[in-house]
Amino acid sequence: MSLTVEIRFTLNGSPTRAAVPPGLTALAMLRDIVGLTGTKYGCGEGECGACTILVDGLSVNSCLMFAVECDGRAITTVEGLAADPANDRLRDAFVEEGGVQCGFCTPGMIVQSKYLLSQHPHPSHEQIRRGLEGNLCRCTGYKKIIEAVAKAAEGTP
Amino acid sequence: MVERYLAPTTLDEALKALAAGDATIVAGGTDVMPQSQAGRFKLGRTLVNIRRVAGLQGGAKEGDEIRLGALTTISQLREDAFIAKTLPVLAEAADHFASVQIRNMGTLGGNIGNASPAGDTLVPLLVLDAVVELRSAKGMRRLRLDEFFTGPGKTKRTPDELITNIFVPAPKPGFVARFAKFGTRPALDISAVSVGIAGIVKDGKISNVRVAYGAVAPTPVRGRAAEAALEGKTLDAATLAAAAKAAQGEVKPISDRRATAWYRREMIHNLVKKVLADVAHG
16 A cells, blocks of 8 residues: 555645655645646656646646645636636637637636736736746647736736 | 655755655756656655745845845746846846746755756856855855766756755956857747856946856866956957857857857857947946
8 A cells, every 4th residue: 555645635625635655746746636637747758838727826846746746725617717707808808819729728828917917017028928927738729828818917907 | 666755844844854864855846847757866755845845945145145045936036126237148048938827836945056057047157156055964064066067967956955045246346247058939949059248347447257157068068268358358349259259169069959069169259249349338
């Protein structure tokens, strides 16, 4: 019987418990143990950003994070953002500006955009480009993604 | 196979865990995780997550030194007002480090312990004359960073020791330090080469010169020939050319998929000129 560690954390606002092997990634825990598959496995080595989640409000690659490190923290995934009407503007902007093509990078892009807008509520295009530097879009739809984030920021107080 | 997981909140607990042997230290995890997932690195019997150890975060002036806690994240290096003011070269290196997500996780101590020849904080720390503080259950010792690395991924740290702090001398008046790295894209690319230069610039002359290179040797290295070409000299076109030539002559890079040895030597030549021009302009 190999070791599992009991952890408790807040997942999208709800208290959550999980028993995880110590070497497991946070991404594998979310997808395979908790069952939230919105967060994507892209490269598995921190290059593509498809697995981006928020940990205590900071964006991180969940494929590089040990699941045990979630203990005691507040985790937000794309499902958590989708459930909060405050993020409707961001989602709608991605739809209206054509920021979604095949959609595989979209969860990571949305979560990273949320973080970027929390850091820079009124970002310049350069700040958006820098803010999304850790997220790859294989469809190369960057221009429309940047426009979507700019649009989401419009009208923000 | 990991048989025990520990997340100590005090340094004593962490050092006790390391003293028991066969432990893997993890902080941000951004290198340990992908290496272990890929099977290139085997986790020890005990996984010691030091992320919650108190007192190892942030920067502060202590006497005539600046202490940087090993658990300071790269994002904190980039955004901390004290570091931006006192050691802007570190903030600049942090700004070009990997990606937002990795900067939010990765730590200064981890970048040093990982000992990559291309580690982005290492070249700036070398020109800042950094010293690494190591602690174990048996005591504390300090090693100069330019004597700390022994090969790619290898250092003089013993398995029971933890990198706890990094100390750099508080910059003296006229101190200037600049850093530049070169890769194929700004984000996430491992440097093909990087260059750091520091010194005290007074009346157009540079002294106490420190030059360091990344990704041209098994470890980040000091550029002693370039330092000698610069020490006490006026920063004019002839000095810049002589230093760039000395740098090009002293590095011994390898060819790999990122760049050929020839290209790396050319880039070292050009980057030394560029960084020196930045230093000359303050």
